[in-house]
Amino acid sequence: KQPSIGKFTGKPDPKTGNYKVSFIEGDGIGPEISKSVKDIFAAAKVPVDFESVVVKPILVNGVTSIPEEAQKSINTNLVALKGPLATPVGKGHRSMNLTLRKTFGLFANLRPAKSVEGFKTIYDNVNLVLIRENTEGEYAGIEHAIVPGVVQSIKLITREASERVIRFAYEYARAAERPRLIVVHKSTIQRLSDGLFVDVAKELQSEFPDIKLETELIDNAVLNTVTDPTKYSDAVSVCPNLYGDILSDMNSGLSAGSLGLTPSGNIGHKVSIFEAVHGSAPDIAGKDKANPTALLLSSVMMLHHMGLHEHASQIEKAVLTTIAAGPESRTGDLKGSASTSSFTEAVIKKL
Amino acid sequence: MLPKKYGGRYTVTLIPGDGVGKEVTDSVVSIFKAENVPVDWDRVDISGVDRAEDVKSAVESLKRNRIGLKGIWHTSPADQAGHGSLNVALRKELDIYANVARFKSIPGVQVKIPDVDLVVIRENTEGEFSGLEHESVPGVVESLKIMTQDNIERIARFAFDYAKKNDRKQVVAVHKANIMKMGDGLFKNLVQEVGEKEYPELQVGNIIVDNASMQTVANPHQFDVLVTPSMYGTILGNIGAALIGGPGLVAGANYGRDVALFEPGSRHVGLDIKGQNVANPTAMILSSVLLLNHLGLNTSADRISKAVHAVIAEGKSVTRDIGGTASTTEFTEAVINKLATL
Numbered sequence: 001k002q003p004s005i006g007k008f009t010g011k012p013d014p015k016t017g018n019y020k021v022s023f024i025e026g027d028g029i030g031p032e033i034s035k036s037v038k039d040i041f042a043a044a045k046v047p048v049d050f051e052s053v054v055v056k057p058i059l060v061n062g063v064t065s066i067p068e069e070a071q072k073s074i075n076t077n078l079v080a081l082k083g084p085l086a087t088p089v090g091k092g093h094r095s096m097n098l099t100l101r102k103t104f105g106l107f108a109n110l111r112p113a114k115s116v117e118g119f120k121t122i123y124d125n126v127n128l129v130l131i132r133e134n135t136e137g138e139y140a141g142i143e144h145a146i147v148p149g150v151v152q153s154i155k156l157i158t159r160e161a162s163e164r165v166i167r168f169a170y171e172y173a174r175a176a177e178r179p180r181l182i183v184v185h186k187s188t189i190q191r192l193s194d195g196l197f198v199d200v201a202k203e204l205q206s207e208f209p210d211i212k213l214e215t216e217l218i219d220n221a222v223l224n225t226v227t228d229p230t231k232y233s234d235a236v237s238v239c240p241n242l243y244g245d246i247l248s249d250m251n252s253g254l255s256a257g258s259l260g261l262t263p264s265g266n267i268g269h270k271v272s273i274f275e276a277v278h279g280s281a282p283d284i285a286g287k288d289k290a291n292p293t294a295l296l297l298s299s300v301m302m303l304h305h306m307g308l309h310e311h312a313s314q315i316e317k318a319v320l321t322t323i324a325a326g327p328e329s330r331t332g333d334l335k336g337s338a339s340t341s342s343f344t345e346a347v348i349k350k351l
Numbered sequence: 352m353l354p355k356k357y358g359g360r361y362t363v364t365l366i367p368g369d370g371v372g373k374e375v376t377d378s379v380v381s382i383f384k385a386e387n388v389p390v391d392w393d394r395v396d397i398s399g400v401d402r403a404e405d406v407k408s409a410v411e412s413l414k415r416n417r418i419g420l421k422g423i424w425h426t427s428p429a430d431q432a433g434h435g436s437l438n439v440a441l442r443k444e445l446d447i448y449a450n451v452a453r454f455k456s457i458p459g460v461q462v463k464i465p466d467v468d469l470v471v472i473r474e475n476t477e478g479e480f481s482g483l484e485h486e487s488v489p490g491v492v493e494s495l496k497i498m499t500q501d502n503i504e505r506i507a508r509f510a511f512d513y514a515k516k517n518d519r520k521q522v523v524a525v526h527k528a529n530i531m532k533m534g535d536g537l538f539k540n541l542v543q544e545v546g547e548k549e550y551p552e553l554q555v556g557n558i559i560v561d562n563a564s565m566q567t568v569a570n571p572h573q574f575d576v577l578v579t580p581s582m583y584g585t586i587l588g589n590i591g592a593a594l595i596g597g598p599g600l601v602a603g604a605n606y607g608r609d610v611a612l613f614e615p616g617s618r619h620v621g622l623d624i625k626g627q628n629v630a631n632p633t634a635m636i637l638s639s640v641l642l643l644n645h646l647g648l649n650t651s652a653d654r655i656s657k658a659v660h661a662v663i664a665e666g667k668s669v670t671r672d673i674g675g676t677a678s679t680t681e682f683t684e685a686v687i688n689k690l691a692t693l
């Protein structure tokens with residue numbers, strides 16, 4: 001089941017019977033982990049043809065933009081898979097991730113954090129789902145120095161943006177059969193802005209009688225999640241941008257001890273982009289050492305989004321059982337001895 | 352400025368606050384009595400729950416005594432009737448700018464990661480807690496986060512001084528300067544600058560707040576002292592509390608130029624367990640130990656700290672939040688009995 005907001009409306013190509021998906025392979029380890037995905041998709045006979053697109057940032061009228069061709073591809077295919085992009089340092093460039101969100105109206109960031117069975121970490125049975133508002137809040141980018149030495153940064157919360165992400169969260173909770181929606185906030189302090197976010201969630205509640213709405217102060221959300229993450233296995237959390245940024249990474253720390261296994265989806269009304277949340281790892285790029293799991297699990301999320309559930313489950317199971325098989329089939333970041341390619345082969349065998 | 356002493360005794364402001372505050376400050380009061388600590392209490396009963404009181408009487412008492420022990424006042428969320436945080440109002444009124452909480456594992460408490468010893472120092476008076484908000488047009492709210500050079504330098508120096516005095520090696524600034532390039536950028540750069548120029552003997556670093564949160568839950572040992580704007584301190588402080596076994600265990604202190612105010616480090620009210628005699632008073636007792644150290648009453652401070660740690664290590668009379676069955680008062684009695692044997 002999938003939420004109706006941000007629902008995939010693409011159709012397979014009538015000639016091939018396959019769906020076209022734009023593929024931003026990204027920088028650093030991007031090409032290696034992308035190859036792993038492509039090989040595994042081919043072996044699993046997933047009805048997807050990838051269309052490689054390059055999104056090297058360009059400046060259009062002083063604004064960071066992505067090339068016309070990439071935009072066209074993504075707007076046509078309505079779905080993309082993305083590897084890590086290094087943010088260019090230097091004046092005038094906004095982060096590429098932010099640029100993509102703005103360009104395609106990706107208003108919700110969906111971040112599951114789930115323990116991998118067989119891969120022991122400090123916290124067991126973590127199964128968290130967090131949805132982050134992706135377009136405003138502290139990321140509005142409005143800042144100025146009132147007088148020298150006094151800076152004011154504005155956090156912007158609007159009813160409109162709050163409503164669409166919270167509505168998506170309700171629908172997602174319903175589709176994922178997680179009966180609790182938890183709004184994480186700090187409205188004891190930010191009474192108007194976070195207050196508005198909470199109000200909107202309460203207003204929408206009557207449309208979702210099957211979902212129990214709870215509100216939780218960010219203090220308590222952090223305390224309770226780290227104390228016992230399993231208490232949230234039946235819940236979806238939703239929060240304004242910055243809290244979501246922080247909590248989603250914290251959740252990955254709980255489920256995996258790193259960002260290396262974490263998939264994510266950026267959902268828009270028309271287009272959605274699925275991506276690994278880790279960076280481009282320039283230190284190991286080109287060395288056949290990178291772990292493709294996060295991108296693979298992102299591709300699994302993408303396949304679910306496209307309604308290709310069987311292929312999604314088959315690949316997910318193959319990836320997870322490969323990791324569970326032991327250190328010799330894990331990559332170095334998981335203290336294993338496998339290379340990107342040997343890991344990929346092992347996954348293909350499991351298929 | 353040190354508190355005044357009359358006839359060998361100190362007067363200390365006591366603000367129980369809401370939730371479990373009364374029970375856990377009662378515990379301190381009985382322990383101080385049993386230990387014959389030369390402290391007289393100047394009690395201020397204000398509540399953030401039902402009455403929209405201001406903090407005037409607390410401010411006056413603290414101005415007089417310059418030192419206090421405090422529980423937490425409840426703040427109702429915005430969608431319920433009520434007013435802004437009394438806790439923030441008090442800190443602002445008295446310019447109590449620095450909050451210190453130490454997250455140190457306590458032997459005897461079951462935890463997932465042993466030997467945590469992390470200090471979080473938060474700026475208390477500005478940042479996201481400025482309280483400046485407005486609705487520019489209906490459905491569009493702006494919330495202002497204020498960062499000032501003076502306040503950042505002040506909290507930075509406080510953090511480095513703390514590190515020096517307490518024999519810590521490293522101070523790391525937590526920020527989101529990749530997004531809030533000016534505001535958090537100022538924080539990151541000034542902490543770095545103050546550290547490099549004025550405290551060459553200490554290591555100084557910085558980390559982005561989401562990465563810090565991810566790293567702290569998985570590998571807290573890499574950090575020593577973290578210094579943060581107010582909001583990030585809430586998050587890291589609650590991670591810290593969870594790591595060492597809960598809010599009932601964390602000692603804390605707040606410092607201004609003139610006032611030192613000791614309160615539990617993770618600032619939870621505990622309304623849900625109020626009046627049930629189940630709260631863990633350890634956080635408040637260990638905060639009172641810091642208070643005694645501040646007054647120079649180190650012998651009593653050490654004895655009380657030792658007694659608390661011994662009772663927890665033995666595990667027979669501990670409260671339910673750390674796996675025991677004892678009530679607040681039973682735990683307190685056990686500490687008092689232990690004091691008699693030291």
Ligand SMILES: Nc1ncnc2c1ncn2[C@@H]1O[C@H](COP(=O)(O)OP(=O)(O)OP(=O)(O)O)[C@@H](O)[C@H]1O
Nearest residue numbers: 085086260278279280281282283284290291292333
């Ligand atoms: N998929 C992966 N497989 C193995 N190791 C990884 C992976 N992703 C990240 N790492 C490791 O985690 C660490 C941090 O990686 P990250 O990609 O965030 O680097 P970065 O320098 O921040 O890059 P960027 O600037 O693109 O964010 C590096 O040591 C990297 O090798």
Ligand SMILES: Nc1ncnc2c1ncn2[C@@H]1O[C@H](COP(=O)(O)OP(=O)(O)OP(=O)(O)O)[C@@H](O)[C@H]1O
Nearest residue numbers: 217220371598599619620621622623624630631672
């Ligand atoms: N001294 C203490 N001993 C044991 N548990 C505590 C103590 N203080 C707080 N807690 C627990 O920590 C949790 C968080 O406390 P908190 O004070 O935030 O809750 P609350 O104030 O009741 O709710 P809210 O934060 O919504 O106002 C609660 O479950 C509370 O019982």
Ligand SMILES: [Mg+2]
Nearest residue numbers: 245246249561
């Ligand atoms: Mg992040």
Ligand SMILES: [Mg+2]
Nearest residue numbers: 219618619620
């Ligand atoms: Mg609370």
